[in-house]
Amino acid sequence: MIAAVDAGPTLETPRFLVTIQEADFDIAKLQNWLLAGAAAEGATATFTGYVRAEKGTDPIQAMHLEHYPGMTEHCIGTIVEQALRRWPVNAVRVVHRVGHLQLGEQIVWVGVSAAHRAAAFSACEFIMDYLKAEAPLWKKVIRKSGEHWVEAKNSDSERANRWQDDAS
């Protein structure tokens, strides 16, 4: 049986969608969105970020994520548009959660579909690197000893900056 498929977008107009939400997300559904309506994808590359467990005597128990409503979506959208200009990709989907997250929960998902793996890998990493360096989101970690805001790391801005020198 052949399932009916919507006409979908043409390859000349890449699709993208950015969502900021409190609810958890279903990776299988996001992957289907990436592939919907187009038959030319030869590759998808995806990244999932989780609330990471720690060792030690006072590990993270949970996390709270805050964002700047409106600016976050716009900022990530601008990053995605930069990726679309740089690599031949067909679709991009970004979901970032905010609010209270337990240990091990999914935080962020970036998915890219393209005809070939190189563009999919590069665009996915580029979007994730710039999202971490520029999107107005903030993490507060909750430990038994108390709560504190995560400090920004220089390594994150350095990872984003290297794309400026890298023409690949």
Place this chain on the structure above:
Amino acid sequence: MLHVVFFARVKEQLDCASLELAWDDTLTTVDAVQQLLCARDGGRWGEVLGESNIIRAVNQTVVAGDAGVQDNDEVAFFPPVTGG
């Protein structure tokens, strides 16, 4: 009026999420807005907003301190971002 918003650590330390400022021709740059706010509460706000790594945005775009501000703009102050 200027609509001023704060986020994350800055919001908590100021105990303020947003406020309205009457706009006049002394508040034509982000620096001027920041200086005015730093004087609040006997200068205590300056301990938070005076930090060198504070990020400024006008109408939801990150800007430098000499960026222009007009009546009805939204001006934001927040710490370096840590999402992802």
